[in-house]
Amino acid sequence: MAAALQTLGGGIGITLHWIAFTPTIEQQATEEQKKKWLKLAQDVAIVGAYAQTEMGHGTFVRGLETTATYDPSTQEFVINSPTLTSTKWWPGGLGKTANHATVMAQLYTRGKCYGPHNFMVQIRSLENHQPCPGVTLGDIGPKMESNGNDNGFARFDHVRIPRENMLMKFARVEADGTYVQPPSSKLAYSNMVYLRGTFVMSAAQALASATTIAVRYSCVRRQSEMKPGEPEPQILEYQTQQYKLFPQLAAAYAFWFASWFMTQQHGSITGSMEKGDMSGLAELHALSAGLKSYTTAVTARGIDVCRMACGGHGYSHASGLPALFGGAAALCTAEGENTVMMLQTARYLVKCFAQSQAGKRLTGTVAYLSAVQPSPVAGNRNMSDLGTLVAAFQHRAARMVRHAAMQMQGEMQKGKAREDAWNSCSVLLIKAAEAHVHSFVVRNFAETVQTVEVDESVRAVLTSLCQLYSLYGITEHAGDFLKDGYLTGRDIDAASSHLSAMLARVRPDAVALVDAFDLHDKILRSVLGRYDGRVYEHLYEWAKKSPLNKSEVHESYYKYLQPFLKSNRAKL
Ligand SMILES: CCCCCCCC/C=C\CCCCCC(=O)SCCNC(=O)CCNC(=O)[C@H](O)C(C)(C)COP(=O)(O)OP(=O)(O)OC[C@H]1O[C@@H](n2cnc3c(N)ncnc32)[C@H](O)[C@@H]1OP(=O)(O)O
Numbered sequence: 001m002a003a004a005l006q007t008l009g010g011g012i013g014i015t016l017h018w019i020a021f022t023p024t025i026e027q028q029a030t031e032e033q034k035k036k037w038l039k040l041a042q043d044v045a046i047v048g049a050y051a052q053t054e055m056g057h058g059t060f061v062r063g064l065e066t067t068a069t070y071d072p073s074t075q076e077f078v079i080n081s082p083t084l085t086s087t088k089w090w091p092g093g094l095g096k097t098a099n100h101a102t103v104m105a106q107l108y109t110r111g112k113c114y115g116p117h118n119f120m121v122q123i124r125s126l127e128n129h130q131p132c133p134g135v136t137l138g139d140i141g142p143k144m145e146s147n148g149n150d151n152g153f154a155r156f157d158h159v160r161i162p163r164e165n166m167l168m169k170f171a172r173v174e175a176d177g178t179y180v181q182p183p184s185s186k187l188a189y190s191n192m193v194y195l196r197g198t199f200v201m202s203a204a205q206a207l208a209s210a211t212t213i214a215v216r217y218s219c220v221r222r223q224s225e226m227k228p229g230e231p232e233p234q235i236l237e238y239q240t241q242q243y244k245l246f247p248q249l250a251a252a253y254a255f256w257f258a259s260w261f262m263t264q265q266h267g268s269i270t271g272s273m274e275k276g277d278m279s280g281l282a283e284l285h286a287l288s289a290g291l292k293s294y295t296t297a298v299t300a301r302g303i304d305v306c307r308m309a310c311g312g313h314g315y316s317h318a319s320g321l322p323a324l325f326g327g328a329a330a331l332c333t334a335e336g337e338n339t340v341m342m343l344q345t346a347r348y349l350v351k352c353f354a355q356s357q358a359g360k361r362l363t364g365t366v367a368y369l370s371a372v373q374p375s376p377v378a379g380n381r382n383m384s385d386l387g388t389l390v391a392a393f394q395h396r397a398a399r400m401v402r403h404a405a406m407q408m409q410g411e412m413q414k415g416k417a418r419e420d421a422w423n424s425c426s427v428l429l430i431k432a433a434e435a436h437v438h439s440f441v442v443r444n445f446a447e448t449v450q451t452v453e454v455d456e457s458v459r460a461v462l463t464s465l466c467q468l469y470s471l472y473g474i475t476e477h478a479g480d481f482l483k484d485g486y487l488t489g490r491d492i493d494a495a496s497s498h499l500s501a502m503l504a505r506v507r508p509d510a511v512a513l514v515d516a517f518d519l520h521d522k523i524l525r526s527v528l529g530r531y532d533g534r535v536y537e538h539l540y541e542w543a544k545k546s547p548l549n550k551s552e553v554h555e556s557y558y559k560y561l562q563p564f565l566k567s568n569r570a571k572l
């Protein structure tokens with residue numbers, strides 16, 4: 001049943017039931033509350049939405065306007081939408097599908113506001129699916145993509161729910177209205193940290209899909225003349241086509257491995273948090289926010305590179321690439337807008353840098369910040385050595401974090417308030433955080449290819465892919481590496497030469513590398529990326545099914561074109 005609903009499409013949005021609503025119950029409900037709702041959700045006996053974002057606020061959660069006011073006389077919370085902008089807006093499935101929602105609202109008890117907390121609210125009747133009393137629901141209208149999902153709106157007019165409907169694993173309100181503090185106010189945000197972590201795998205899978213489509217098609221498509229009189233070559237023989245696709249293919253593997261690390265980190269840190277150890281929460285938040293932002297942005301750009309590399313047929317929905325792009329573009333905004341998320345990572349880096357300056361030894365993903373030498377050590381480097389490449393990315397990141405942090409300190413020394421200094425350095429901070437995440441992805445890629453249990457021939461191919469990914473990053477951001485002389489112009493030239501060599505080395509394995517993602521045609525939904533390579537026959541069949549081809553002469557001829565032509569001819 002659940003699988004059927006999963007694929008129902010057509011205005012039924014059950015994705016968020018699985019990736020947001022159900023995990024919120026798992027992560028924020030007490031054991032008692034889980035007994036009441038978790039199995040219902042897991043068996044799809046209820047369908048839920050994660051209703052946090054409002055028309056007026058998505059990013060600034062502390063600015064949400066929906067209220068949950070505790071009434072001790074009835075031991076109920078009153079959920080209310082006080083303004084137009086407090087209307088819940090965007091939650092997937094909220095418009096027409098869900099009959100429950102976890103609603104993020106400002107908690108008021110005894111006249112005091114305790115900030116955003118999650119509440120379970122039934123929004124539709126389980127008998128006839130009509131909205132519950134006091135609840136107004138609807139779909140927000142067509143979007144760039146994912147129009148099978150009914151992203152909706154909801155308004156609450158003093159809707160009463162039992163006290164026990166506040167998800168109380170961390171914070172709670174006693175029957176008399178006493179508020180009990182959570183170990184950290186940010187635990188109410190834990191579902192967002194989890195979901196951002198899963199976006200890294202969504203990005204990897206999306207880029208894997210796009211590169212599978214584009215690489216396979218680039219082996220089917222023959223175009224132009226590489227040498228006079230010779231047959232038209234596969235377009236994948238052009239170095240420019242390899243330069244477009246292979247860095248995206250390498251990034252798909254890099255993000256796939258980064259998502260393994262993210263999943264492992266999330267499990268281990270949330271495990272410690274279950275035992276009361278909150279020490280890993282800040283690093284988990286910074287890593288998930290940065291990786292989500294970086295991988296989704298690179299993926300969205302990369303999918304469009306793949307689309308363009310397929311020429312005209314890439315622009316057709318037959319390719320599957322426009323839909324992939326639309327979905328990936330959503331990931332750049334949803335679950336924490338990318339700029340805002342990267343600034344969260346920057347905030348953590350500035351804090352760690354200050355601790356390192358005060359003599360603290362840093363650990364985890366920021367350990368390199370205290371280990372990297374500030375003064376560049378120029379010299380002829382072996383630019384094909386993975387250790388050299390990883391060190392270059394870490395030096396670049398450390399230098400940029402230091403520069404941004406010192407710039408901010410300088411602004412404050414000139415008398416600027418911290419917030420103003422932050423804002424006036426935020427472009428530097430974003431670039432430093434991106435360099436940090438990029439260095440993490442490179443290091444993790446290198447460590448994975450060196451340790452993953454595969455036979456040596458596969459390790460050799462993965463190592464070439466990791467070199468290609470790293471060399472591409474260095475040549476694309478050469479200025480960052482040259483700025484303090486850590487790399488020289490000769491190093492960058494060497495990196496470019498090695499990159500060209502890697503393109504040629506990866507070419508023979510390109511199809512095997514995309515086949516290894518094992519994405520079935522039913523998942524790819526692409527005529528260009530078909531496993532059997534029979535593109536042209538299926539492109540023709542696909543086009544013939546276009547609704548416009550239902551009649552030989554379309555009704556618009558009789559309605560518009562015929563009279564228009566007639567009147568123009570009459571004037572001749
Ligand atoms: C092709 C692809 C296929 C798929 C395509 C499908 C299409 C898409 C379909 C489905 C997916 C969509 C699902 C999307 C669902 C949603 O969007 S749900 C809503 C998501 N909303 C957000 O993410 C909101 C983002 N905003 C925030 O998280 C917060 O407002 C903020 C973090 C930006 C700011 O929070 P604030 O409370 O104001 O904190 P600050 O003052 O900035 O920092 C104070 C300290 O708190 C720490 N902190 C902040 N957040 C966390 C956290 N989550 N965990 C731990 N710690 C946190 C922060 O680091 C500060 O610490 P220090 O004081 O020590 O520096």
Ligand SMILES: Cc1cc2nc3c(=O)[nH]c(=O)nc-3n(C[C@H](O)[C@H](O)[C@H](O)COP(=O)(O)OP(=O)(O)OC[C@H]3O[C@@H](n4cnc5c(N)ncnc54)[C@H](O)[C@@H]3O)c2cc1C
Pocket residue numbers: 016020050051052053056057058059060089090091092146151330333334335336337338339340343
């Ligand atoms: C496909 C899709 C599905 C979604 N599903 C859900 C869902 O199921 N449940 C749910 O609750 N929400 C959902 N959302 C909403 C989503 O979480 C928000 O749109 C997202 O968090 C961005 O917030 P916003 O729209 O307020 O953007 P804004 O923050 O208004 O972004 C606008 C601009 O302001 C900038 N900006 C904002 N704050 C800062 C800052 N502090 N510093 C610098 N720049 C800043 C941003 O960088 C951006 O450039 C969904 C959205 C989409 C697109």
